[in-house]
Amino acid sequence: MAEAIALIDYGAGNLHSVENALKAVGAKVAVTADPDVVRAADRIVLPGVGSFKACAEGLKSIDGLVEAMTERVEIGGAPFLGICVGMQLLATRGLEHGETKGLNWIAGAVERIEKTDPAIKVPHMGWNDVALTTHVPSHDLLEEGEAYFLHSYHFAASDPHHIAAMTDHGGGLVAAVARDTIVGVQFHPEKSQAYGLALLERFLDWRP
Structure with a gap:
């Protein structure tokens, strides 16, 4: 029997492309904002x-949703994948359009990408390498390769041991964070063709 994946619906623009990608690798997906469905998800x-601000406010505006996610992941140990801003929301705070509190599941701040080279463009957009670090035991989920990025802000993790992968865009940027059963990726698996679909497929079988 296929495990149930709760794909959190809080108005995110990439919701349906992520849903389609998950279904393409055989996932049983429930697109939901119902706290009870989230609590029952595998x-x-x-x-x-x-x-960050708009996504954080949208997520927190749904009564009981953050509490249900926290209960299922932090207490129940359900595997969790955050994608793009979904990954950034794991941080303590975001600094886009003022300071906004995140979920604080992985300590750090989401800060604007600083241009250290005039040739470097912000946003960081397009295909780039994903290079694994040695800090976290999530490499049965993550693999090195090329993925599609689109972001102007990056995750500055407080603890380097939570940095699972890096990419280079005029300097190092965090490509993935992880701890325990939680992984967040800055890139878009749903736009990363074979590399991204393989990641989502591994997530279905991931046993952290």
Whole structure:
């Protein structure tokens, strides 16, 4: 029997493309904002595009949803995947359009990408390498390769041991964070063709 994945619906722009990608690799997906469905899910995926502030406010505006996610992941140990802004929301705070509190599941701040080279463009957009670090035991889920990125802000993790992968865009940027049963990726698996679909397929079988 296929495990149930709760794909969190809080108005994120990439919701349906993530849903289609998950279904393409055989996932049983419930697109939901219902706290009870989230509490019963085997795995949780949090998508996200746009500003940290708007996504955080949208997520928190749904009564009981953050509490249900926290209960299922932090207490129940359900595998969790955050994508793009869904990954950034794991941070303590975001600094886009003022300071906004995140979920604080992985300590850090989401800060604007600083241009250290005039040739470097912000947003960081397009295909780029994903290079694994040695800090976290999530490499049965993550693999090195090329993925599609689109972001102007990056996750500055407080603890380097939570940095699972890096990419280079005029300097190092965090491509993935992880701890325990939680992984967040800055890139878009749903736009990363074979590399991204393989990641989502591994997530279905991931046993952290």
